[in-house]
Amino acid sequence: MATLIRNAKLAHDSWQRLEAAADGGLPSIPPQGDLLVPLKLWQLSSSALLGRPSGRVGVWLAPQEDPALIADSLDALALIAVHFPQFTDGRGYSTARLLRERYGWKGELRAIGDIQRDQLFYLSRVGFDAFELNDGIDVPQEDLLRSAQAALSAFGDFSEAYQTSVERPLPLFRRRGAEVA
Amino acid sequence: MYQYDEIDQKLVDERVAQFREQTQRHLSGTLSEDDFRPLRLQNGLYIQRFAPMLRVAIPYGLLSSRQLRALAHIARKWDHGYGHFSTRQNIQFNWPKLEEVPDILAHLAMVQMHAIQTSGNCIRNTTTDHLAGVAPDEIVDPLVWCELIRQWSTFHPEFAYLPRKFKIAVSGAEQDRAAIQVHDIGLQAVRGDNGETGFRVLVGGGLGRTPIIGTVIREFLPWPHLLSYLDAILRVYNRYGRRDNKYKARIKILVKELTPEVFRAQVDAEWAHLQDGPATLTAAEVARIGSRFTRPQYLKLDALSPQYTQALAREPGFARWAGRNVHEHRVPGYAAVTLSLKKTGVPPGDATTEQMEAVADLADRYSFGELRVSHEQNLILSDVKQSELFAVWQEAKALGLATPNIGLISNIIACPGGDFCSLANAKSIPVAAAIQRRFDDLDYQHDIGELDLNISGCMNSCGHHHVGHIGILGVDKQGAEFYQVSIGGAQGNAASLGKVIGPSFAQDEVAEVIARLIETYLARRDSEAERFIDVVRRIGIEPFKENVYGNAHQKREARARQLAAA
Numbered sequence: 001m002a003t004l005i006r007n008a009k010l011a012h013d014s015w016q017r018l019e020a021a022a023d024g025g026l027p028s029i030p031p032q033g034d035l036l037v038p039l040k041l042w043q044l045s046s047s048a049l050l051g052r053p054s055g056r057v058g059v060w061l062a063p064q065e066d067p068a069l070i071a072d073s074l075d076a077l078a079l080i081a082v083h084f085p086q087f088t089d090g091r092g093y094s095t096a097r098l099l100r101e102r103y104g105w106k107g108e109l110r111a112i113g114d115i116q117r118d119q120l121f122y123l124s125r126v127g128f129d130a131f132e133l134n135d136g137i138d139v140p141q142e143d144l145l146r147s148a149q150a151a152l153s154a155f156g157d158f159s160e161a162y163q164t165s166v167e168r169p170l171p172l173f174r175r176r177g178a179e180v181a
Numbered sequence: 182m183y184q185y186d187e188i189d190q191k192l193v194d195e196r197v198a199q200f201r202e203q204t205q206r207h208l209s210g211t212l213s214e215d216d217f218r219p220l221r222l223q224n225g226l227y228i229q230r231f232a233p234m235l236r237v238a239i240p241y242g243l244l245s246s247r248q249l250r251a252l253a254h255i256a257r258k259w260d261h262g263y264g265h266f267s268t269r270q271n272i273q274f275n276w277p278k279l280e281e282v283p284d285i286l287a288h289l290a291m292v293q294m295h296a297i298q299t300s301g302n303c304i305r306n307t308t309t310d311h312l313a314g315v316a317p318d319e320i321v322d323p324l325v326w327c328e329l330i331r332q333w334s335t336f337h338p339e340f341a342y343l344p345r346k347f348k349i350a351v352s353g354a355e356q357d358r359a360a361i362q363v364h365d366i367g368l369q370a371v372r373g374d375n376g377e378t379g380f381r382v383l384v385g386g387g388l389g390r391t392p393i394i395g396t397v398i399r400e401f402l403p404w405p406h407l408l409s410y411l412d413a414i415l416r417v418y419n420r421y422g423r424r425d426n427k428y429k430a431r432i433k434i435l436v437k438e439l440t441p442e443v444f445r446a447q448v449d450a451e452w453a454h455l456q457d458g459p460a461t462l463t464a465a466e467v468a469r470i471g472s473r474f475t476r477p478q479y480l481k482l483d484a485l486s487p488q489y490t491q492a493l494a495r496e497p498g499f500a501r502w503a504g505r506n507v508h509e510h511r512v513p514g515y516a517a518v519t520l521s522l523k524k525t526g527v528p529p530g531d532a533t534t535e536q537m538e539a540v541a542d543l544a545d546r547y548s549f550g551e552l553r554v555s556h557e558q559n560l561i562l563s564d565v566k567q568s569e570l571f572a573v574w575q576e577a578k579a580l581g582l583a584t585p586n587i588g589l590i591s592n593i594i595a596c597p598g599g600d601f602c603s604l605a606n607a608k609s610i611p612v613a614a615a616i617q618r619r620f621d622d623l624d625y626q627h628d629i630g631e632l633d634l635n636i637s638g639c640m641n642s643c644g645h646h647h648v649g650h651i652g653i654l655g656v657d658k659q660g661a662e663f664y665q666v667s668i669g670g671a672q673g674n675a676a677s678l679g680k681v682i683g684p685s686f687a688q689d690e691v692a693e694v695i696a697r698l699i700e701t702y703l704a705r706r707d708s709e710a711e712r713f714i715d716v717v718r719r720i721g722i723e724p725f726k727e728n729v730y731g732n733a734h735q736k737r738e739a740r741a742r743q744l745a746a747a
């Protein structure tokens with residue numbers, strides 16, 4: 001189970017993530033609990049997912065999946081996650097900005113997959129507010145907690161930023177002007 | 182020089198602290214080599230053949246004497262007493278120890294320098310004309326725009342993990358001296374109908390395995406939109422650039438596969454959302470950045486100094502040097518001077534600690550403490566009084582930096598090659614030295630005239646061999662080091678890519694092959710005014726081939742034709 005950071009704090013994770021089988025076959029839908037489902041399952045079975053007696057629904061996107069495909073569904077969702085198969089695959093950074101800035105997603109936006117502390121700063125700037133750390137295999141629980149705790153400091157790696165971003169929509173040069181005024 | 186403000190400085194300091202902590206985690210075993218690699222690359226640190234290599238950015242090639250002294254200090258304290266100036270306005274140190282790199286970065290930060298994004302799959306150091314700000318043919322001073330791009334690209338959160346490296350070059354002059362046609366993005370500053378500044382935007386140029394000349398996707402981008410338009414290009418590339426094959430991951434492949442028209446349409450569609458957004462530049466910001474550049478306090482001088490003209494008449498050696506290494510300046514009475522790092526027998530672009538310190542002194546005494554680094558791997562004193570050129574020449578000569586070979590065959594561009602680089606197929610430095618020795622006679626060099634000879638140790642093309650009038654590429658032939666020779670490449674406004682003349686050569690044959698190419702050129706040129714590249718363009722590569730390979734290949738081809746006809 002990955003360690004979850006939400007709003008820069010360690011958090012409990014109530015979500016169960018569903019994945020397609022290796023052959024592309026879609027998983028069956030558990031009757032309850034919060035479910036984070038692949039885009040395909042959402043597209044094919046949104047009414048079944050929403051019609052369950054209890055539990056919320058979220059969608060996770062693979063790097064190549066266009067966030068425009070869920071732009072009309074945002075009201076029905078309680079979580080959106082973006083998967084990073086390797087942390088060096090940077091497509092998810094653009095996905096996040098589009099979800100926040102173009103489609104107006106206000107809820108939890110979670111980075112999942114190969115996420116490590118060294119990516120937290122940039123990820124948070126493009127609009128992620130939750131992170132499932134890639135804990136590796138066979139790491140004892142108390143070590144995980146310690147390193148996750150240490151990882152929280154990564155949000156403060158830099159005190160300023162030049163560009164526009166979700167976190168600071170105005171670039172530094174526009175905020176500078178405001179300080180003077 | 183651009184002077185950091187408090188925030189610029191703080192960000193660089195914070196980067197040092199971040200990297201120190203990452204290095205510690207790596208050395209203590211909690212950050213694996215695989216996970217550390219992309220992080221160290223974004224700080225310019227490679228693990229090379231013998232030791233790590235640290236690449237330090239010299240943003241847009243502008244360097245103060247104080248900074249050069251700091252580089253000299255680094256070379257002395259943490260390296261083997263020299264540094265290598267690369268073809269992208271960077272300096273590389275070949276021998277630092279991994280655990281000491283954070284200290285080197287801290288030292289750099291003290292003089293407003295860094296190694297941020299000098300390698301890795303991110304936006305690299307923005308390069309420009311080595312005569313930026315002083316060239317007489319300048320339309321727009323590119324330095325301010327380069328600094329704006331530097332700030333925009335530094336720690337850009339969306340584009341730190343691109344499919345591949347990404348290089349931007351800016352030219353502000355009529356003559357393109359920044360190779361903008363062979364960059365991922367090339368920006369040509371131009372003036373609009375009402376005199377306002379804008380940019381012609383090229384994308385998808387590049388060297389490497391698939392050399393391509395960039396395509397213009399926007400003829401005139403008004404300056405306020407510079408950054409939002411760059412955001413749009415980068416976003417399209419970040420989302421759709423290939424990640425399945427690193428040899429097809431550069432933006433040039435995306436542009437080619439989509440076609441430039443479709444690529445442009447995608448950028449425009451993206452830009453429609455970003456245009457006039459918060460990234461739109463303001464006149465106040467451009468003025469603020471401009472005011473942070475210190476500018477030389479020029480004296481009012483006559484256009485031509487009599488001391489200079491007299492010295493030219495008196496000293497043929499000085500006149501020869503001035504003819505090659507002194508460049509016109511936009512301010513009357515001043516000149517820019519290239520100090521050659523291409524002395525025969527010295528690896529191209531290498532400078533020792535002592536040379537760096539001596540050049541820093543020269544800059545202080547003769548050039549307002551300012552220097553430029555050129556993509557031809559030389560150093561430039563950008564603002565020298567004509568009346569002092571003779572003194573500069575004498576001092577430079579004593580330092581071994583006055584080889585009068587700028588634009589000549591011995592001003593070779595070469596990558597570090599197999600002596601240092603772990604990706605190399607073959608060495609480049611000994612080949613450069615052999616050619617320089619073969620053409621040691623300066624009169625002969627001057628007779629040959631303008632000739633760019635570029636050498637890369639492998640297909641990554643760091644030595645820009647595709648755009649050399651003569652290009653030499655290290656190739657691997659069953660485990661042995663061989664060299665492929667091409668001719669007809671060029672940089673600048675009429676950029677073109679060289680054509681391979683035929684099968685490759687062993688290392689000890691290369692200098693002789695070059696001699697034959699030169700022979701052919703001298704025999705076929707109309708006059709001294711017709712340069713090597715002009716002759717190749719006029720008569721094609723066949724006559725050159727013939728002289729190099731004999732007519733053996735012609736017979737082979739004739740036989741093949743006969744067989745085909747039979």
Ligand code: SF4
Pocket residue numbers: 596597598599602603604605606637638639640641642643644
């Ligand atoms: S061209 Fe090849 S050998 Fe030369 S520096 Fe680049 S990667 Fe190394």
